[in-house]
Amino acid sequence: MTRMLPTQKYVSELVEEFADGTLAIPEIQRDVVWKPDQVKALILSVFHSYPCGSLIFWEPREKDASLVRAMIRPERLKQYNGQLPRYFLLDGQQRITALASVLLEREKLKEILAEIEEDMPYIFCNLKKFPDELEATTDPTGYPPFWYPLQAVLTGDVIQRDEIKQGLGEGKTKAIRANIERLRGYPFPVQIVQDKNYAEVAEIFALVNSQGTSLTGAEIHLARLVPRWKGIAKVFRDYRKELKAKNYDLDLSLLMRSITAVECGTAQIAKLTQKMDNQTLSNHHLKKSWQQARRAIDKVIATLSTNLLLDRSRYFPSKNVLVPLVYYLAQEKSRTHATKQMLRFFLNSQLSERYGGGAEGVFRKD
Numbered sequence: 001m002t003r004m005l006p007t008q009k010y011v012s013e014l015v016e017e018f019a020d021g022t023l024a025i026p027e028i029q030r031d032v033v034w035k036p037d038q039v040k041a042l043i044l045s046v047f048h049s050y051p052c053g054s055l056i057f058w059e060p061r062e063k064d065a066s067l068v069r070a071m072i073r074p075e076r077l078k079q080y081n082g083q084l085p086r087y088f089l090l091d092g093q094q095r096i097t098a099l100a101s102v103l104l105e106r107e108k109l110k111e112i113l114a115e116i117e118e119d120m121p122y123i124f125c126n127l128k129k130f131p132d133e134l135e136a137t138t139d140p141t142g143y144p145p146f147w148y149p150l151q152a153v154l155t156g157d158v159i160q161r162d163e164i165k166q167g168l169g170e171g172k173t174k175a176i177r178a179n180i181e182r183l184r185g186y187p188f189p190v191q192i193v194q195d196k197n198y199a200e201v202a203e204i205f206a207l208v209n210s211q212g213t214s215l216t217g218a219e220i221h222l223a224r225l226v227p228r229w230k231g232i233a234k235v236f237r238d239y240r241k242e243l244k245a246k247n248y249d250l251d252l253s254l255l256m257r258s259i260t261a262v263e264c265g266t267a268q269i270a271k272l273t274q275k276m277d278n279q280t281l282s283n284h285h286l287k288k289s290w291q292q293a294r295r296a297i298d299k300v301i302a303t304l305s306t307n308l309l310l311d312r313s314r315y316f317p318s319k320n321v322l323v324p325l326v327y328y329l330a331q332e333k334s335r336t337h338a339t340k341q342m343l344r345f346f347l348n349s350q351l352s353e354r355y356g357g358g359a360e361g362v363f364r365k366d
Contacts, residue, residue, distance in 0.1 A: 003194035024085035036121035036136030055092035247312035267363035
């Protein structure tokens with residue numbers, strides 16, 4: 001029987017476990033995506049003791065140690081000298097990272113979230129109206145007196161300074177301290193999944209996250225792919241960084257659709273996971289399909305850059321048009337013929353806004 005251990009953890013505990021490696025983010029989770037105002041809204045909710053949802057952890061079994069070592073993000077494993085986490089976070093990543101952004105030094109946060117390309121937003125607070133007046137920003141300059149980064153207020157000695165205490169008065173200073181303790185002591189309900197292997201946990205992750213809009217279908221299907229292809233999330237992450245260096249920002253969904261098109265002849269990502277469930281696809285086979293898809297993506301980008309001078313993806317009304325081009329190049333052996341055909345298709349689809357609406361039906365036709 002599955003064990004689901006209900007408990008609760010204070011904000012201070014959660015952030016401490018996140019910082020010391022006890023709690024980690026598995027590869028089936030995506031990178032931080034919350035906007036500054038979303039971070040601010042969570043912090044305000046915690047300050048006011050409003051409900052903020054529950055968290056789901058997975059506690060791996062001792063016999064899962066080798067699998068855990070293979071699936072954890074390599075950057076994090078290296079940072080903690082090979083120490084394995086006790087828990088993996090299945091649901092609540094954005095909340096944990098948002099809280100960590102105001103309770104940890106920013107340099108420490110960058111170490112833990114080394115894969116994040118953009119900084120977490122700054123949350124500034126007006127000490128005279130603390131904690132009701134917060135402002136989320138990516139630019140920490142130009143704030144007037146008594147406005148400070150919330151992180152500095154929560155972790156530093158800001159309210160201990162004589163000029164601050166004199167400007168606020170003893171009553172307000174005492175109230176600020178009480179609010180800080182309220183945030184640190186806010187209890188999050190936590191459900192800890194025990195006695196489940198990783199494949200089952202990935203299924204739990206997919207079912208839990210399919211109920212909301214927090215994840216795309218690509219990310220949910222990636223959760224099912226990871227147990228069969230360890231390290232694939234990092235492969236996709238590293239490749240996306242290479243593409244961004246070329247000014248092509250292609251998301252996870254497009255990469256998943258591309259490998260699905262090559263392997264299954266369709267852009268419906270669910271078909272790939274169905275094929276994995278119905279057949280035994282080896283790690284070698286999946287890698288071969290991905291290499292074929294990657295070569296086709298590189299050829300598409302090179303062709304568009306050379307022939308149409310489209311040296312960045314932001315020029316595209318829709319990037320979905322790349323998927324049938326990737327499939328076409330993966331199948332077509334004649335490079336000259338393929339180039340003419342794909343350029344004609346690309347221009348027609350962009351001018352007609354072919355992918356401007358629902359993509360699934362268009363993908364099937366194409």
